[in-house]
Amino acid sequence: MSRIVYALVIYLLVTVMIVLPPLLVVVMALSHGLGAAIESLADPDALSAIRLTVIITVLTVCINTVFGVMAAWTLTHFRFPGRNLLVVLVELPLSVSPVVGGLIWLLVFGTQGWWGAALERWGYPVMFAPPGILLATLFVTFPYVTRTLMPMLAHNGRAAEEAAVLLGASLWQVLWHVTLPGARLALVSGMLLATARAMGEFGAVSVVSGHIPGLTETMPLHIETLYNGYQTVAAFTMATLLALMAMIVVLVRSLIERRLDRTEPSI
Amino acid sequence: MALRPVRAWAATGLLNVSYDPTRELYQDIDRSFSAAWARQHVGAPVQIRTSHGGSGAQARSVLEGAPADIVTLGLAYDIDILAQNGLLAPDWQKRLPHNSTPFTSTIVFLVRKGNPKNIHDWPDLIRDDVQVITPNPKTSGGARWNYLAAWGWALRQPGGTPDKARDYLKTLFAHVPVLDTGARGATNSFVQRGLGDVLLAWEDEALLATRDIGPDKFDIVVPPLTILAEPPVAVVDRNVKAHGTAEIAQAYVEYLFSEEGQKIGGKHYFRPVNPTILAAFHDRFATTDTFDIASLGGWGTVQKQHFADGGIFDSIYTK
Numbered sequence: 001m002s003r004i005v006y007a008l009v010i011y012l013l014v015t016v017m018i019v020l021p022p023l024l025v026v027v028m029a030l031s032h033g034l035g036a037a038i039e040s041l042a043d044p045d046a047l048s049a050i051r052l053t054v055i056i057t058v059l060t061v062c063i064n065t066v067f068g069v070m071a072a073w074t075l076t077h078f079r080f081p082g083r084n085l086l087v088v089l090v091e092l093p094l095s096v097s098p099v100v101g102g103l104i105w106l107l108v109f110g111t112q113g114w115w116g117a118a119l120e121r122w123g124y125p126v127m128f129a130p131p132g133i134l135l136a137t138l139f140v141t142f143p144y145v146t147r148t149l150m151p152m153l154a155h156n157g158r159a160a161e162e163a164a165v166l167l168g169a170s171l172w173q174v175l176w177h178v179t180l181p182g183a184r185l186a187l188v189s190g191m192l193l194a195t196a197r198a199m200g201e202f203g204a205v206s207v208v209s210g211h212i213p214g215l216t217e218t219m220p221l222h223i224e225t226l227y228n229g230y231q232t233v234a235a236f237t238m239a240t241l242l243a244l245m246a247m248i249v250v251l252v253r254s255l256i257e258r259r260l261d262r263t264e265p266s267i
Numbered sequence: 268m269a270l271r272p273v274r275a276w277a278a279t280g281l282l283n284v285s286y287d288p289t290r291e292l293y294q295d296i297d298r299s300f301s302a303a304w305a306r307q308h309v310g311a312p313v314q315i316r317t318s319h320g321g322s323g324a325q326a327r328s329v330l331e332g333a334p335a336d337i338v339t340l341g342l343a344y345d346i347d348i349l350a351q352n353g354l355l356a357p358d359w360q361k362r363l364p365h366n367s368t369p370f371t372s373t374i375v376f377l378v379r380k381g382n383p384k385n386i387h388d389w390p391d392l393i394r395d396d397v398q399v400i401t402p403n404p405k406t407s408g409g410a411r412w413n414y415l416a417a418w419g420w421a422l423r424q425p426g427g428t429p430d431k432a433r434d435y436l437k438t439l440f441a442h443v444p445v446l447d448t449g450a451r452g453a454t455n456s457f458v459q460r461g462l463g464d465v466l467l468a469w470e471d472e473a474l475l476a477t478r479d480i481g482p483d484k485f486d487i488v489v490p491p492l493t494i495l496a497e498p499p500v501a502v503v504d505r506n507v508k509a510h511g512t513a514e515i516a517q518a519y520v521e522y523l524f525s526e527e528g529q530k531i532g533g534k535h536y537f538r539p540v541n542p543t544i545l546a547a548f549h550d551r552f553a554t555t556d557t558f559d560i561a562s563l564g565g566w567g568t569v570q571k572q573h574f575a576d577g578g579i580f581d582s583i584y585t586k
Contacts, residue, residue: 109332110331110332111330111331111332112330113331116331116332120332120509125332125334127331127332128328128331128332128333128334129334210328210333210334211318211319211320211328212282212316212318212333213316213317213318214316215316225319227455228287228290228319228451228452228455229290229291229319230480
């Protein structure tokens with residue numbers, strides 16, 4: 001009996017806290033009809049925000065996958081002084097406020113910072129331009145691939161890799177044919193987590209973006225600009241689109257997790 | 268393509284870094300100026316982009332490298348900071364007419380329809396049953412004008428002294444439930460989230476809220492004495508030199524003073540400085556007594572005295 005009560009409470013909580021708010025967003029988006037909503041997405045600034053978000057997300061996930069695999073492999077295969085500290089440091093972006101994740105880049109690349117003035121003179125400003133947005137997004141998504149991959153690599157152990165080396169495989173072949181296939185679902189899961197975070201990141205990007213519509217506004221930033229400009233339908237339509245993109249990522253990830261549960265130990 | 272350096276577009280593009288409540292104004296100005304420019308310069312279309320935020324925060328971005336060709340901020344002090352750091356000439360405010368201020372505004376009270384709390388003047392704001400919405404003067408230009416309007420009013424009361432003015436402001440800020448970072452955020456708190464009984468606001472923001480956002484939901488109360496707010500504009504010398512946009516940036520700021528530009532300002536509830544055009548909009552702007560920032564000692568003094576760390580605002584808001 002009490003089990004049913006608990007379940008009902010959880011259902012209620014999830015409905016009120018997680019299901020209803022996004023539904024309200026959709027309702028607001030469609031308040032002037034589907035046509036108005038779709039039309040608002042055709043605005044050049046809206047298209048630019050979508051394009052920038054997609055580009056930044058793809059680049060972020062690619063770069064962080066390479067670094068994440070390297071970091072996870074190094075940290076699980078070797079014991080060296082400072083290794084534990086490094087494990088903690090990799091996780092730092094998860095606990096640091098995203099605003100700090102933006103400000104650090106401003107300190108380095110802003111014109112008041114170390115290299116900013118020189119970069120600007122050469123014609124390659126980093127801050128208030130897409131490269132700065134990429135850096136900020138890289139920072140906040142850095143831990144995801146490493147953290148999901150590490151337990152899997154540790155669990156799989158080194159026996160198969162050692163066998164491959166004895167059979168004459170090069171380091172690259174070991175990584176490509178032995179290590180990664182054994183952890184591929186964990187890898188994809190980490191990449192999807194990074195994708196979701198990169199698409200939705202607001203705080204860190206807000207600091208380095210300059211909020212220039214059509215140039216340096218990602219989707220979350222453009223939603224804020226639209227909302228503050230009383231363009232309710234456009235703001236909530238963009239929010240709906242962003243939520244849909246996130247939902248697809250989460251859905252794919254949960255399908256993978258289910259396979260992971262069947263074939264490999266959970267992470 | 269999105270990763271191209273900014274300078275690649277800057278030759279034909281113009282970036283106006285502005286403050287919070289000018290979104291609708293500059294959307295209109297940008298469109299109309301581009302059309303005027305295209306008529307005079309065939310084959311050289313210009314794309315103008317405008318970024319908005321709290322005035323202080325926007326100035327900070329430009330200081331850190333946001334590629335603004337033009338700044339149109341909430342108060343002169345924010346542009347002074349850029350001048351101090353060499354982004355534009357120290358005498359920038361003398362380069363355009365009217366202290367480089369194309370439109371003025373004042374600070375007014377926005378109340379719920381029918382004025383249920385019976386708010387008419389500054390003393391009404393500190394009655395027990397009144398909650399006041401105003402943004403944070405540390406980050407918002409509009410909030411500094413709000414604060415200084417209250418300060419100037421209190422000083423000008425019979426027997427008014429800085430100490431008494433300080434006491435008034437301390438009580439006033441005890442009636443503020445949330446401090447938003449920008450004027451638009453504060454307006455949203457009052458208009459869309461329904462917080463507070465009275466919003467201290469730019470006149471243009473208040474008129475926009477009553478006429479366009481929520482007709483029949485709000486009334487404007489113009490206090491008998493308030494401040495004359497002068498939000499100035501300037502070309503950012505260093506950036507236009509780097510972008511090669513000096514000519515068009517100059518044309519843009521001059522356009523704001525043209526008949527067409529002044530009319531657009533009036534349409535968006537900013538008071539045009541051109542008296543003829545102001546007269547054409549007289550029905551929307553209430554006449555009231557005002558004092559200006561110079562009468563309080565100018566921005567340099569006011570900033571140090573009130574808003575710097577350890578200034579009067581810190582002493583009334585933290586205790």
